[in-house]
Amino acid sequence: MKNTNDIFSVNIPDSNKPRLVIIGGGFGGIRLLRRLNSDKFQVVLLDRYNYHTFQPLLYQVATAGLEPDSIAGPLRKVIKQKPDTYFRMLKVNRIDPENKVLETVAGNLSFDYLVVATGAQINYFGNKNIAKHAFPLKQVTHALDLRSHIFQQFEKSEILTNPKDKERLMTFVVVGAGPTGVEVCGALAELKNNVLPKDYPQLNVGSMQIHLIEGQDRVLPAMSEQSGKRAYNYLKKMGVNISLNTLTDDYDRIVVKLSNGQEIRTGTLIWAAGVKGNLVDGFDEKSIHKGQLLVNETNHIIKDKDTNEAYNHLFAIGDVMHMLHEDYPTGLPGLAQVAIQQGEQLAENLNRLSDNKPFKPFQYTNKGALATIGRNKAVADLPGNIKLSGIVGWMIWMLVHLLFLIGFRSKAVVFANWSWNYLTYDRGIRLILRPSSKKKDLVSKEMIEAMNEK
Secondary structure (H helix, E strand, O other): OOOHHHHOOOOOOOOOOOEEEEEOOOHHHHHHHHHOOOOOOEEEEEEOOOEEEOHHHHHHHHOOOOOHHHOEEEHHHHHOOOOOEEEEEOOEEEEEOOOOEEEEOOEEEEOOEEEEOOOEEEOOOOOHHHHHHOEOOOOHHHHHHHHHHHHHHHHHHHHOOOHHHHHHHOEEEEEOOOHHHHHHHHHHHHHHHHHHHHHOOOOOHHHOEEEEEOOOOOOOOOOOHHHHHHHHHHHHHOOEEEEOOOOEEEEOOOEEEEOOOOEEEOOEEEEOOOEEEOOOEOOOHHHEEOOEEEEOOOOEEEEEOOOOEEEEEEEEOHHHEEEOEOOEOOOOOOOHHHHHHHHHHHHHHHHHHHOOOOOOOOOOOOOOEEEEEEOOEEEEEEOOOEEEEHHHHHHHHHHHHHHHOOOHHHHHHHHHHHHHHHHHOOOOOOOOOOOOOOOOOOOOHHHHHHHHHO
């Protein structure tokens, strides 16, 4: 049998310029790539997927508001304007910081400088049952799985005869009242109120239940208390059941068990409760802080957190890093703006490095936080302690998201879909293109028996 290295090769040509490798084509990696002077570096971008995903709009793909290609763009299109820049669709298995080598399934790749921009992954807090049965919402594939699953629940409900079984399939539980959880609940409520009754006139869609579970004492805990209260009131008026100060203990595909003793029979648990750094093997525990790579003020990865000694050739940006900041004693917020600003700053510093100029420390500029609950309903915390909500907040939310989409086509397609949905109260992409990865296509005899036992 041939060795893997005899079959594959990363196939990056030699260069007399220093090689900079970027792992991850998210917000930080893309912004770094665009601002970097590739005349001074050979640049290699590595990612498991060949596209960049605009994650803030994943929930709209999951709830039939947008198609995935409107929020995802090919990474090769991003790099094609940059000289001596290469993309390889590869997962990095391990990094050797000392020898400046990273390992992939296609072989090893040496580097002079390395930027880890791998983002975050879902954090289930060690609960194996929830990890197995819940629906995450972090990737395009997750959104497509969830979209198919949601509509499969209603198709199944039409062929069930037991009212309790129908009720369970039309009950949706969302865990985590951050922006993703709030936006998912709002989108589900709009489906319930505006779309599903027309598609399923023989079903009592009004009996559909949406539950939002949050472990802290308010909705949108990372935003202002005022915005959290407004979002709470919007959701309640839309028919969402909200449980605060409540943890999710277990889920077996049939019953969600909560820390307050409540049990909810449901066929759908959507997990939006937390993330952790998407680490790559190879770093010592002395470089890691609470599941993230510890970095100094110039985004150099710390080699030893006891001495604050840093690698001079390794960097981390975005959700995978933890930077202590005087204004954020527990670390910078997990927002796209942090990754974008760090990508821009690191690009400037690397350009300065090639000119033998010193690095500038990173300073985060808080440009605000936004969350939408539905049509004409959104909250916005803007700089200068400005708090907006209602239709004004909603219009700002739409404008900001359109501006940060990559490419004119994506902006045009998203705007067209939003306009159509707004004018028609419709979601035109209610397609079941793939069976849910969590459940069988039809309700099996075993599932019916298990539901009846519960």
